[in-house]
Amino acid sequence: MAYNLLKGKRGIIFGALNDASIAWKVAERASEEGAQIVLTNTPVACRMGTIDELAKKTNATIIPADATSVDDLEKLFVQAQEVMGGKIDFVLHSVAMSVNMRKKRTYDDLDYGFLNKTLDISAISFHKMIQTAKKLDAINENGSILALSYVAAQRTFFGYNDMADAKSLLESIARSFGYIYGREKGVRVNTISQSPTFTTAGGGIKGFDGLYDFSDRMSPLGNASADECADYCVVMFSDLTKKVTMQNLYHDGGFSSMGMSLRGMTQYEKSFIDENRDENGKIIYG
């Protein structure tokens, strides 16, 4: 159902690679809510992915840009304003990549060149994007800038590797820039910390199936889907959240406040084989 929440607004959406991408769902929902949008991704992803299909569906223009290149970002913000006929109201940063994860380098055997790439693509690009937009004065007052994060910024998750450090930095950038951009231009900067979601980036995480199931069992409302994340992004882009800034907003079905759930405990207990139990079936600890 559409509520016209973004009627008359102009947005830039980074990171739609295929129809599983969270950014893809956000683009669809933003368009349904009346926004005009520009889609962007790396030149390679624009050529190889299926972003053309999304552009057709949402009546969007595609402007390729590597989110780590300030030159590309400058061109993107200038062209996006020309194409859409005015300043930008919202931006979604839905960009992440870890070469260490791809090459199966564990956290105690990181390649530091790869680590720099992870941080640049997944976090510093957020700073570059905001700084470029601010220098060009490309965002309207009450504008809203969002990035997608994960709870591994606060807590340690097996297999999340150097992406955890990237997410901590990403959330810190949202606070630091949120203060300056809010004070000077009334622009909001927030991160949404999303549940594990089956996407290309999600699938790169070691043991993702187990993580997804664990997270679902631990969350009273279950994992949040990409479509539900898109709904939350739309609300954050809308005028209904004008005074929300510098926040990391959990969109995770309650996971981040849980310690142990009944569903989690039930599954955990099933994992004990007979040898771990006494004659009454009780677990022998230790």
Ligand SMILES: NC(=O)c1ccc[n+]([C@@H]2O[C@H](COP(=O)([O-])OP(=O)(O)OC[C@H]3O[C@@H](n4cnc5c(N)ncnc54)[C@H](O)[C@@H]3O)[C@@H](O)[C@H]2O)c1
């Ligand atoms: N999938 C999950 O479980 C999950 C959970 C929480 C947060 N997130 C975050 O959501 C965001 C989107 O990821 P997704 O899960 O939709 O996966 P995805 O693979 O569909 O999206 C990642 C995007 O990053 C783009 N990208 C990579 N390098 C880039 C660069 N240099 N410049 C511009 N774009 C670049 C890719 O082309 C791709 O479109 C990421 O920040 C991810 O960490 C994902």
